[in-house]
Amino acid sequence: KAxxxxxxxxxxxxxxxxxxxxxxxxxxxxxxxxxxQTPGQGLQFLFEYFSETQRNKGNFPGRFSGRxxxxxxxxxxxxxxxxxxxxxxxxxxxxxxxRTDTQYxxxxxxxxxx
Amino acid sequence: TQLLEQSxxxxxxxxxxxxxxxxxxxxxxxxxxxxxxxxxxxxVLLVTVVTGGEVKKLKRLTFQFGDxxxxxxxxxxxxxxxxxxxxxCAGANAGNNRKLIWGLGTSLAVxx
Numbered sequence: 001k002a003x004x005x006x007x008x009x010x011x012x013x014x015x016x017x018x019x020x021x022x023x024x025x026x027x028x029x030x031x032x033x034x035x036x037q038t039p040g041q042g043l044q045f046l047f048e049y050f051s052e053t054q055r056n057k058g059n060f061p062g063r064f065s066g067r068x069x070x071x072x073x074x075x076x077x078x079x080x081x082x083x084x085x086x087x088x089x090x091x092x093x094x095x096x097x098x099r100t101d102t103q104y105x106x107x108x109x110x111x112x113x114x
Numbered sequence: 115t116q117l118l119e120q121s122x123x124x125x126x127x128x129x130x131x132x133x134x135x136x137x138x139x140x141x142x143x144x145x146x147x148x149x150x151x152x153x154x155x156x157x158v159l160l161v162t163v164v165t166g167g168e169v170k171k172l173k174r175l176t177f178q179f180g181d182x183x184x185x186x187x188x189x190x191x192x193x194x195x196x197x198x199x200x201x202x203c204a205g206a207n208a209g210n211n212r213k214l215i216w217g218l219g220t221s222l223a224v225x226x
Binding site for chain 2: 004041042043044045048056090092101102103104105106107108110
C-alpha cells in the first residue's frame with residue numbers, strides 16, 4: 001500500500017497570508033488527524049476527521065480549519081498567518097482496532113512564515 | 115490535563131553504548147505507543163504496549179509498560195548511528211475520544 005502523502009513538502013509564506021495543506025491517507029483508511037509540531041511544544045493535536053466529519057478538535061484558534069472529502073483526502077487551511085504558525089504540519093492516517101489505534105504519519109509540510 | 119513527561123530531553127552517546135529513555139505520567143493509559151522520528155520525516159510507530167508490566171522487544175530495543183500503566187521505558191542495547199532520531203511516546207485513554215497524549219520526545223544522537 002502507498003503511504004501517506006502530504007503536499008507541498010515545504011512552503012514559505014508571509015504574515016497575513018493564508019495557506020492550504022493537503023493530505024492523502026492510506027487507501028482504505030477513513031480517518032485523518034492533523035498535528036502541529038514545534039520544538040518547544042512537541043506534537044499538538046489540531047483536529048481529526050472521519051468520513052468527512054470532524055470528530056475531534058484541539059485547542060487552536062478558528063484560523064485553523066480543515067475538511068475531508070469523500071475520497072478521504074483531507075485539507076487544512078490556516079488564514080491570516082502569524083509568525084508563530086511556523087511549524088511542521090503532520091497528517092496521520094488512522095487505523096482503529098480494538099484497544100489500540102495506529103497512526104501512520106506522512107512526511108509533513110514544513111511551513112515558514114516570514 | 116494529562117501530560118506525558120519524557121526524559122532525558124537530549125542524549126548524545128557513542129556507538130555501542132546502552133541507554134534508557136523514560137516516559138512518565140500521573141495518569142493511567144489504556145495503551146502507550148513509542149515512535150521514532152528522523153529529521154524531515156513524520157514519526158514512525160515502533161511499538162504499542164497495552165498490558166501493565168508488558169515487555170516487548172524489537173531487535174535491540176526493549177519496551178516496558180509500567181505495572182500501573184502510568185509510565186514506560188525504552189532501552190536500547192549497543193546503540194548504532196542508525197538509532198539516531200527523536201523518540202516520542204504517546205498515550206491513549208479510551209475515555210478521551212481516542213486522542214493521543216504526546217510527550218515532547220527524547221532527541222538521541224549516536225556518534226560513530
